[in-house]
Amino acid sequence: MESHITSYITLVTTSAVLNLFLCMYTYFRRAHFPNANIFILYTASLSVYTFGYAIGLASNTLEQMKFWNIVQYIGMPISAPLGLLLMIHYTGKKLSKWWTSALFIIPTITVLLVATNDWHHLYYKKVWLREDSNVPVMAMEIGQWYVVHGAFTFSCLLCAGLILIAQWRHTKKMYRRQLLTLIVSQIIPMVAAFVYLLGLTPSGLDPVPILMCVTSAMYIWAILSSRLLTIVPIAKESIFESMREGVLVLDSSYRLVDFNRSLRLMLPEIEISMVGQPLNDIWLGLAGETFPVEYEREGLQTDLYWQLNGETVCYQVRTSYVFNKNPQVVGILIMLIDITEQRFLQEQLKQLAYFDGLTKIYNRTQFLNKGRELLQEARLNLQPVSFILFDIDHFKRINDTYGHDAGDQAIIHVVSVCNGYLNSEVLFARYGGEEFVIALPNMTNQEAYHLAEQLRIALLDQPLDIQGESISVTSSFGVSQTGSEADTLESLLRDADHALYESKRNGRNAVRVYSASVSSL
Known part of the structure; x- marks a missing residue:
């Protein structure tokens, strides 16, 4: 060979x-x-x-x-x-x-x-x-x-x-x-x-x-x-694309430079063809407004709500600067983190803590907290505050005759009717059982009385339908108003309760305004 x-x-x-x-x-x-x-x-x-x-x-x-x-x-x-x-x-x-x-x-x-x-x-x-x-x-x-x-x-x-x-x-x-x-x-x-x-x-x-x-x-x-293949360098692109957070990269002129795979899933409307356009112009075309976060500042954390596949999602937006080796600011990173579930849980806890589970209006605890704040603000502004306390007449009879489900329907019905006459400035809460309370900032006794009359008449004119039977649901009302610096939330609610008791003594389905004579009865 x-x-x-x-x-x-x-x-x-x-x-x-x-x-x-x-x-x-x-x-x-x-x-x-x-x-x-x-x-x-x-x-x-x-x-x-x-x-x-x-x-x-x-x-x-x-x-x-x-x-x-x-x-x-x-x-x-x-x-x-x-x-x-x-x-x-x-x-x-x-x-x-x-x-x-x-x-x-x-x-x-x-x-x-x-x-x-x-x-x-x-x-x-x-x-x-x-x-x-x-x-x-x-x-x-x-x-x-x-x-x-x-x-x-x-x-x-x-x-x-x-x-x-x-x-x-x-x-x-x-x-x-x-x-x-x-x-x-x-x-x-x-x-x-x-x-x-x-x-x-x-x-x-x-x-x-x-x-x-x-x-x-x-x-x-x-x-x-x-140590070839033992220590493998991870490419920056791989990190960028594998991040769970959505990332927008802007240059120093706030034009879109790049975005990762997660952002494409979070904001499907963003397309490759938009690279090079100012972010505010892109957002104007997508949402009809400029980008709702002040991204020119570093370290901001803001919530952004968006519609994704017909559902509302919440993204936490974080911003940070991109520096070169000098170091000089050459761009901005905008990171979007999906916190929809977290915000949903927080909203649920908030509902449990602040709102009545049946009627979705404020509960007693939250009303007392906000009522004290409202009183303090009214004193600073030298404005009156009136309170309306009312309950459903013969509520026990409804429960006994038609069942507790009908009682719940009656409570929801009352709240629904009243909400049609109340604006966002008033505090409306379920005070307990079939009893409700309304706080009216910058409103006198006389104005509160007229509002209570409106509510009483509206409830009388809109009976509740239960199993095909029309049931009249009426309420008795008591009204009180701040009169001196010594008034507290508790004392004003007590005054309204005295007036409510007077309504019931006089046949129910009535409105009474608190006065010293009512208190002495």
């Missing part, structure tokens, strides 16, 4: 051993390697490829060479897509299961066609032993599928290299050594395969397996020196 063939077999075998070492090393330390499974399969496929090629070169007959050619093709076709997958994962990206599977369609067909080539000659048109060599060397004439497979392999290597090169400027210096190793590991076999296809290699031998010795040695050096 000629010495250069022996040297060639030795180097190819060395490549196989190095790839096998990488495969075993990664397998036993797979817990420390991100994407370990892909790298294991990648190096295993290269081991099969190079071992098969080395033994094929050492074979003596054409049949032996054809057999080991089939063995090497078990590993070689899948190594290129595995390498591409490895580089894609290294840069923090992923392919869907469908696209991943699609990458292995051509390699699978290649393996089957090589194994059955004697029947169809689609991969090799003809295979023979070279006559110009002193040692047995297999020569072949390529078929149609060989071209397809070669183009696919070259495309995988090229795409992997371009992906890594594009990653260069986004990679910190501390990670560039391992990135360079990966780039070279893709370029070397790509160039070698191109040279081989041009027929420029000595004796027509494939240079790729021997150059695998170089790339494998580089992998081992990089793993030991820079």
Whole structure:
């Protein structure tokens, strides 16, 4: 056997051993390697490829060479897509299961066609032993599928290299050594395969397996020196796109520069075509107003309500500056955090704490708190405050005759009727049971009396319908008003209660205003 063939077999075998070492090393330390499974399969496929090629070169007959050619093709076709997958994962990206599977369609067909080539000659048109060599060397004439497979392999290597090169400027210096190793590991076999296809290699031998010795040695050096694949740099784009918070990036002129995947889900109306437009112009087109948050200031936290899929959602908006290395402000980050559930729970707690569960108006506790504030404000402004206390007449009779559900309906009915006559400035609350209270800022006794009469007449004129039966629901009212600095909320409510009692003593369905004579009764 000629010495250069022996040297060639030795180097190819060395490549196989190095790839096998990488495969075993990664397998036993797979817990420390991100994407370990892909790298294991990648190096295993290269081991099969190079071992098969080395033994094929050492074979003596054409049949032996054809057999080991089939063995090497078990590993070689899948190594290129595995390498591409490895580089894609290294840069923090992923392919869907469908696209991943699609990458292995051509390699699978290649393996089957090589194994059955004697029947169809689609991969090799003809295979023979070279006559110009002193040692047995297999020569072949390529078929149609060989071209397809070669183009696919070259495309995988090229795409992997371009992906890594594009990653260069986004990679910190501390990670560039391992990135360079990966780039070279893709370029070397790509160039070698191109040279081989041009027929420029000595004796027509494939240079790729021997150059695998170089790339494998580089992998081992990089793993030991820079912890290649153990510490994987996370691309800024990957972090940006994987954030759960929606992010808008503005330049110093408040124009939209970028936004991430989460923002596209939170605000589907934002489109790529809007990049470069001022944010206020974009928002004006989406919502009919400028952006409701003062984003020019850093550190702001504001709630933003938006309609998403027919439902109201709440986003907390946070702003922060983007600095360059000088440091100078070059832009603004606007982060949107979905706090819909949190706000919903807070609203529920607020409802439980401040509002009556049945009628949705203020409860007694909240009325007392707000009533004291209202009194204090009225004293500062030298304004009167009047109170109306009323309850449902013969409420027990409704409960006993029609049931407690009917009693609840009666309470809701009273509140509904009264709300039609009360504005947002008054305090309206369920004081307890079938009793209600209204606080009227800047209103005198006489004005409060007329309002109470309106409510009384409205209730009388709008009976409650229960199970098809019309039931008259009337109420008795008591009115009081501030008269001196000594008046407290409790004393004023007590005065209104005295007047309410007087209404009931005089036949119910009436309004009485508190006076000293009423108190003495």
